[in-house]
Amino acid sequence: MGNRLSKIYTRTGDDGSTGLADGNRIAKNAQRVEAMGTADELNCHIGLLIETLDDTDPLVEALRRVQHHLFDLGGEFAIPGSQVIGEAHTDWLEQTLDEYNEGLPPLKNFILPGGSPAAAQCHLARAVCRRAERVVVALGHEDSINTASRHYLNRLSDLLFVVARVLARREGSGEILWEQKKSGL
Incomplete structure (x- = not known):
């Protein structure tokens, strides 16, 4: 790790700009900053998810690995x-996804969170992962990006969907199925 922060505030961002790791400064509302921030937000949500699980749960190890990937992704942006x-990151997600999906019954309905x-x-x-993917797609329209990062986020949202199914069946009352007849007034 390069320079360590000994002072958290610098006042350099008071003008609405922020520094990138390469030394350039860009507007805080730039698409690249949005991508960094959304990856960070997703990482926080996964951290909160981990805190709902028992330390011995095998999901914790997989989710921590995802957190490291997301930190790297933010650095990439x-x-x-x-x-x-x-x-290789996407391949690992697919293997993990297949492992957790294997024991689930096929979906016949949409499920509610x-x-x-x-x-x-x-x-x-x-x-939030789906939003991160949309932000990265938008960033790719204005600047060059690593397409593997977009693939990673797409697959990660699939993994999170499967993990949510596993958790609902394992720890709760089961999956909540969407019923069209309940949508009416």
Whole structure:
């Protein structure tokens, strides 16, 4: 790690700009900063999900690994042109997803977020992951990005969906199925 922060505030961002890891400054509302912030927000939601689980739960290890990936992803966005996330990261997500999906029954209905506090938190993380993916797609329209990062986020949202299903069935009252007849007034 390079320079360590001994003083948290610098006042350099008071003008509405922020520094990237390569030394350049950009507006705090730039798409690249939005991508960094959304990856950070997703990481926080996964951290909160982990805190709902028992330390011995095998999901904790997988989710911590995801947190490390997301930290790397944020770093990748902070250094334009860098590539930290690769296809091996997506391959690992797919293997993990297949492992957790194997024991689940096929879906015949849409499911609503919920089923247990952990499942609901996982669904929230999934929704933020989908937003992160949209932000990265938008960033890719204005600047070059590592397409493996976009693939990673797409697969991560799938994994979070499957994990939410696992948690709802394991820790709660089960999955809550959407019923069209309940949508009416």
